[in-house]
Amino acid sequence: MVEKRKPIPVEEAVQKVMEHTVVHPQTEMVSIDESYGRFLAEDLLASHDVPAFDRSPYDGFAIRAEDTNEANSEHPISFEVVGEIGAGYVFEGEVKPFQAVRIMTGAPIPTDCNAVVMLELTKEISDKKIEIKRAFKDGDNISYQGEDTKKGTVLVEKGTQINPGVVALLATFGYHQVTVAKKPVIGVIATGSELLDVDEPLAPGKIRNSNAYMIIAQIERAGGEALYVGKLDDDLEACLNATKEALSKVDMLITTGGVSVGDYDYVPAILNDLGADVLFNKVAMRPGSVTTVATVGEKAFYGLSGNPSACYVGFELFVRPIIRRSLFCTHPHLQKVTATLGVDFPKVNPFMRLVRARVSYVDGALIVSPSGVDKSGIVSSLGGADCLLLLPGGTRGYQKGMSVDVLLLESTQGSEWPWNNIVPSYR
Ligand SMILES: Nc1nc2c(c(=O)[nH]1)N[C@H]1C(S)=C(S)[C@@H](COP(=O)(O)OP(=O)(O)OC[C@H]3O[C@@H](n4cnc5c(N)ncnc54)[C@H](O)[C@@H]3O)O[C@H]1N2
Numbered sequence: 001m002v003e004k005r006k007p008i009p010v011e012e013a014v015q016k017v018m019e020h021t022v023v024h025p026q027t028e029m030v031s032i033d034e035s036y037g038r039f040l041a042e043d044l045l046a047s048h049d050v051p052a053f054d055r056s057p058y059d060g061f062a063i064r065a066e067d068t069n070e071a072n073s074e075h076p077i078s079f080e081v082v083g084e085i086g087a088g089y090v091f092e093g094e095v096k097p098f099q100a101v102r103i104m105t106g107a108p109i110p111t112d113c114n115a116v117v118m119l120e121l122t123k124e125i126s127d128k129k130i131e132i133k134r135a136f137k138d139g140d141n142i143s144y145q146g147e148d149t150k151k152g153t154v155l156v157e158k159g160t161q162i163n164p165g166v167v168a169l170l171a172t173f174g175y176h177q178v179t180v181a182k183k184p185v186i187g188v189i190a191t192g193s194e195l196l197d198v199d200e201p202l203a204p205g206k207i208r209n210s211n212a213y214m215i216i217a218q219i220e221r222a223g224g225e226a227l228y229v230g231k232l233d234d235d236l237e238a239c240l241n242a243t244k245e246a247l248s249k250v251d252m253l254i255t256t257g258g259v260s261v262g263d264y265d266y267v268p269a270i271l272n273d274l275g276a277d278v279l280f281n282k283v284a285m286r287p288g289s290v291t292t293v294a295t296v297g298e299k300a301f302y303g304l305s306g307n308p309s310a311c312y313v314g315f316e317l318f319v320r321p322i323i324r325r326s327l328f329c330t331h332p333h334l335q336k337v338t339a340t341l342g343v344d345f346p347k348v349n350p351f352m353r354l355v356r357a358r359v360s361y362v363d364g365a366l367i368v369s370p371s372g373v374d375k376s377g378i379v380s381s382l383g384g385a386d387c388l389l390l391l392p393g394g395t396r397g398y399q400k401g402m403s404v405d406v407l408l409l410e411s412t413q414g415s416e417w418p419w420n421n422i423v424p425s426y427r
């Protein structure tokens with residue numbers, strides 16, 4: 001007798017995973033050179049004012065503004081040039097009335113000066129003499145200490161992924177070592193006697209193992225570290241041993257294939273033998289309905305489908321948020337946005353569909369269309385997918401022009417909890 005499984009709604013499945021599986025966040029120090037793409041384990045604080053001193057935003061002359069009070073085009077005022085400074089140097093001398101210091105962008109304002117006149121607004125009579133034809137006010141063209149940011153300001157919050165802008169801030173404040181979240185280690189096992197290595201030629205009945213490489217890339221995109229255990233034939237003993245050994249080395253374990261009800265689908269037997277707590281083994285979604293998640297002691301076990309699209313979707317829904325949460329992210333799920341359906345989708349399904357799709361901007365509107373054929377065993381639609389189009393199950397199809405919810409695969413922003421109010425369709 002084939003085991004009868006009871007499907008649970010997608011949001012309930014995600015909730016169960018979030019409640020029952022934990023990878024405790026850990027931290028480590030890395031050099032700034034290796035920080036790009038990592039997740040901050042502490043708020044990034046401004047350790048000093050920026051700028052740290054009043055400076056010139058222009059190439060020009062630093063003056064005392066009050067000396068220009070009488071200046072106009074008929075009555076230019078002469079200034080004696082008493083020094084010059086480029087960025088990186090400090091003018092130590094005194095600047096008296098009707099004296100000026102030639103100053104370059106980024107150089108500190110001399111103590112006695114309170115305005116800068118751009119080179120273009122001065123007339124150079126000689127090396128030592130300039131004329132100014134208009135009045136300036138105290139503070140004109142001065143970039144003041146702290147106007148960019150003040151010491152103590154939280155500039156980037158813990159849990160943020162380090163992008164090039166964050167790297168600039170780390171460097172600005174002298175953080176040559178950064179405390180980041182340690183990447184959780186996720187084991188990957190591919191199962192199936194049909195699987196060939198990528199470098200092997202095709203043979204009758206065989207296919208290349210694409211899922212393992214896909215999952216490794218998904219783990220890295222989510223911010224984790226993959227430990228590829230290998231591909232195994234459909235052999236219960238071998239799969240069980242490999243699973244036990246892998247579980248001892250990783251924070252969580254993913255297997256692909258063998259989760260359904262077929263003769264060589266050994267994941268249910270393996271979980272039984274391990275005494276695992278199965279959170280669910282059927283989700284009301286397409287693809288990925290057979291996705292199985294269990295806990296073995298403290299560790300999460302993900303039995304993802306062998307079908308490539310189902311495997312892909314199962315990862316993004318159930319593994320990604322756990323990885324992101326272990327990286328201190330407060331928005332661990334894929335970011336949900338609303339888009340306009342670009343094509344008709346007449347096929348009806350009682351389960352929620354997660355269609356591999358692509359978003360584009362057309363005349364300012366976000367349009368979403370499938371990136372290929374919508375079947376669980378399809379691999380070709382994955383290459384062009386940058387989102388998952390959510391079509392809740394029901395008895396009616398969807399038409400072009402309807403508003404739909406979309407989960408963005410590449411957005412770094414994420415969602416806190418995207419699974420409430422997913423509206424079936426709304427114009
Ligand atoms: N009688 C039923 N049959 C099936 C059911 C069902 O409910 N009753 N569910 C179907 C659904 S839905 C899915 S999804 C698949 C799930 O299959 P498994 O997770 O058991 O995976 P396998 O049987 O091992 O393989 C399925 C398919 O995927 C290919 N595959 C496997 N591993 C890889 C890999 N690493 N890279 C690329 N492709 C892979 C494999 O060759 C098969 O074609 O079950 C349905 N059947």
Ligand code: MOO
Pocket residue numbers: 285286287288289290291305307309310376377
């Ligand atoms: O789990 Mo299967 O991928 O629903 O099609």
Ligand SMILES: [Mg+2]
Pocket residue numbers: 257258259260261262264265306
């Ligand atoms: Mg199977």
